[in-house]
Amino acid sequence: MGFATAAASRSFTPASVPLDAGTHAVRGEIAAVVNMRHAGPRPVRLRYELVGRADAPVVVLAGGISAHRHVAANAAFPEKGWAEDLVAAGRTLDPASRRILAFDFIGADGALDVPIDTADQADALALLLDHLGIAQLHCLVGYSYGALVGQQFAIRHRQRLRTLVAVSGAHRPHPYAAAWRALQRRAVALGQLQCADNLGLALARQFAMLSYRTPEEFGERFDAPPELVNGRVRVAAEDYLDAAGAQYVARTPVDAYLRLSESIDLHRIDPTDLHVPTVVVAVEGDRLVPLADCVGLVEGLGPRGSLRVLRSPYGHDAFLKETDRIDAILANAIRPLGETA
């Protein structure tokens, strides 16, 4: 389980484990300096995982603010990843035919307590590609926050990307979703008042879960009368929400949550600046990223943009749940581009 770490910028010692003929999984960590939009030059750690045949085209997969570099279990790193069903044998993102690169967002380690722009993430990714000697990405598949980072990468590093797939992320946050996140950050701040950081963070995550999912799903799963516990009403979904909060708190530094949540709200691009062919995937019923905003993004992209619409009871989380349909969209988006896999 080697985590390679290098103190000096641009040097690294990756842990590389042969999986099968020609397929490798590598993790690495490098030190770099990112010139941040709102905070100036800052030292950061760039942590990545690269899986697949060394000669295959490289696809970056970037997820939501709680995603990370480990997208799927492999022989070298067998723990479950966050996109297990999408990065697998027989899928469009099959490590046997593509190299899948994923990275920890800067700030995700909680060590960067300044405003973080999606542009900063894009520049960090470019530094990482320099370091890995990857001139151009075949595709960047970004979901949620990852879609915003992908848009910035396409604008700021246009020559390094052939196609962008932006799932559940528009050119700017919807004002209602921004308000929802702002209140989540206030829950964290309320917890921090007297050293109940974890309670505040758990509550923020629980409110976030409501924005990721839909009433349809809750209606099916939690339609039971409430209980009275110690003279207080406890509704059917609270066990689920308790578990979601506890799980999140166990793996998330408070500052990472706050700064990446803010980062979504700082995002704002002009789609006419984006010149890379882009497939926008929208989910009807997404409570954070309304279909209309994805349509707005596609309209701004003009002939470079195309739209795929998915209807799912999982709302914003459809990317992680509707994996067959997402895979089919990815197959269409990625395959026709004349790759040489």
Place this chain on the structure above:
Amino acid sequence: MGFATAAASRSFTPASVPLDAGTHAVRGEIAAVVNMRHAGPRPVRLRYELVGRADAPVVVLAGGISAHRHVAANAAFPEKGWAEDLVAAGRTLDPASRRILAFDFIGADGALDVPIDTADQADALALLLDHLGIAQLHCLVGYSYGALVGQQFAIRHRQRLRTLVAVSGAHRPHPYAAAWRALQRRAVALGQLQCADNLGLALARQFAMLSYRTPEEFGERFDAPPELVNGRVRVAAEDYLDAAGAQYVARTPVDAYLRLSESIDLHRIDPTDLHVPTVVVAVEGDRLVPLADCVGLVEGLGPRGSLRVLRSPYGHDAFLKETDRIDAILANAIRPLGETA
């Protein structure tokens, strides 16, 4: 501005001020004992306001958990009410042609720190009618929590109600809405833990505001980039949310909020038990009470039920905003019943 108060149950000294020929406004407060579903017999104060001609048919207007007995300004009580545009000259609920009765929900004074059922509110209303010598209501117009109380009143005191108008309230809370409220109550609990009761209550109210309104409205009002204030992101809606929180905290005891919020989640009736003619008004786009749930209520009512559907960018708050359309619905619901106004 006489507030009449009587210590003994069933006695009162109302403040009555002649408005114009035959029209009076009266406020009163009585002590009573309600046999509560989850807490047994409890002493409560019943506070009401009654406006209109003494010989006119009585309509009860009951609103959301933050509503109260003062629905509209009148000569005796000139401060603004919570349903100012619906209770006015020329409207269906014109005090010149109807007597409008409204009351403070039990628990709204913060003095009742036990689980409060919507059935308890209905029984409290029946006690109030006994006290006022009102045998039967011409109509009960209930909005949000008031619609739930109205359903219970129709079931438990069937002979005392000719018609029910239930706006934005179904036979049981939607599980998603219940989860949303449960998290609001947790925000209050987190505030209490930190000795910051007002901060917790303000945050709860702010999250509630998101459930009362719609993304469409926020999109129109708050579509501006965020600001960086003291190194933190502040989104465009936060000024509005701050004001909403402060305004609510200034007038709401914490226990009143908690117990009435719980009360919504305790509500659960069987529509087949409801035998009073009922007009159900649903708002398409209501994030708390989905149209499908109102349809479910109407289906359960059978031939006694009818449905009116409103589309509004104000979502759950449409009753308070779309007053022309609500008034038209009330005119149809109330007038054809052969009244003698």
